[in-house]
Amino acid sequence: xxxxxxxxxxxxxxxxxxxxxxxxxxxxxxxxxxxxxxxxxxxxxxxxxxxxxxxxxxxxxxxxxxxxxxxxxxxxxxxxxxxxxxxxxxxxxxxxxxxxxxxxxxxxxxxxxxxxxxxxxxxxxxxxxxxxxxxxxxxxxxxxxxxxxxxxxxxxxxxxxxxxxxxxxxxxxxxxxxxxxxxxxxxxxxxxxxxxxxxxxxxxxxxxxxxxxxxxxxxxxxxxxxxxxxxxxxxxxxxxxxxxxxxxxxxxxxxxxxxxxxxxxxxxxxxxxxxxxxxxxxxxxxxxxxx
Numbered sequence: 348x349x350x351x352x353x354x355x356x357x358x359x360x361x362x363x364x365x366x367x368x369x370x371x372x373x374x375x376x377x378x379x380x381x382x383x384x385x386x387x388x389x390x391x392x393x394x395x396x397x398x399x400x401x402x403x404x405x406x407x408x409x410x411x412x413x414x415x416x417x418x419x420x421x422x423x424x425x426x427x428x429x430x431x432x433x434x435x436x437x438x439x440x441x442x443x444x445x446x447x448x449x450x451x452x453x454x455x456x457x458x459x460x461x462x463x464x465x466x467x468x469x470x471x472x473x474x475x476x477x478x479x480x481x482x483x484x485x486x487x488x489x490x491x492x493x494x495x496x497x498x499x500x501x502x503x504x505x506x507x508x509x510x511x512x513x514x515x516x517x518x519x520x521x522x523x524x525x526x527x528x529x530x531x532x533x534x535x536x537x538x539x540x541x542x543x544x545x546x547x548x549x550x551x552x553x554x555x556x557x558x559x560x561x562x563x564x565x566x567x568x569x570x571x572x573x574x575x576x577x578x579x580x581x582x583x584x585x586x587x588x589x590x591x592x593x594x595x596x597x598x599x600x601x602x603x604x605x606x607x608x609x610x611x612x613x614x615x616x617x618x619x620x621x622x623x624x625x626x627x628x629x630x631x632x633x634x635x636x637x638x
């Protein structure tokens with residue numbers, strides 16, 4: 348009799364050890380489900396909508412064309428504002444350095460694109476003005492072409508950049524609209540820059556061409572992160588997998604928005620000896636882009 352009672356209590360104990368955690372887990376899941384339903388109901392009553400991934404993020408990148416004279420385009424990808432803004436910067440733009448000053452080009456050539464991005468951010472972050480993290484991505488012209496696709500096309504109205512007299516010097520006086528492929532873009536940028544002064548205006552030619560490709564080929568926004576992964580051995584960047592995934596989510600969100608705006612802006616500069624510096628207006632533009 349005692350033996351049977353012992354077996355009964357032993358079996359009951361084992362059963363309770365199994366059932367009690369299951370009962371607790373079930374109660375927890377039921378509570379979580381009720382809480383989620385209450386939150387959804389409250390959001391519906393307030394007219395709330397779920398926030399899409401990437402909708403609240405913004406990213407800032409210094410895109411660098413690695414060549415004998417490096418070229419620079421600052422890009423801001425803004426989810427809340429639904430905009431992609433490009434701002435080309437002259438290579439001889441003066442930036443603050445620990446030993447005094449240097450230029451974007453000199454810094455990129457001697458210390459790398461990452462250091463150039465760092466000094467640019469420090470130069471803009473003057474006084475009480477703070478800037479957000481500025482990532483960088485550098486590649487050769489051939490790699491940038493591969494990322495975009497050599498046969499991808501865009502149309503550019505050069506009248507927005509050049510006067511008729513300037514267009515005459517490069518054979519575009521009669522028809523200012525040029526249709527070009529990504530493979531032809533570097534040659535056209537060079538022709539446009541040969542007509543433009545000072546260096547700040549020359550930089551605008553690159554921003555205008557890049558903007559035309561992105562605005563007329565919005566699928567590029569989602570294709571570029573995948574291309575950067577594909578050609579990772581040919582690029583230099585501080586975008587790690589997590590950051591690149593976040594940037595990709597923001598670009599995918601933007602591509603789906605009918606109100607997406609792709610544009611380029613100019614950071615005004617002025618001569619300071621052999622270099623150029625940002626004017627007060629140019630500094631304000633940079634602070635807005637990096638803020």
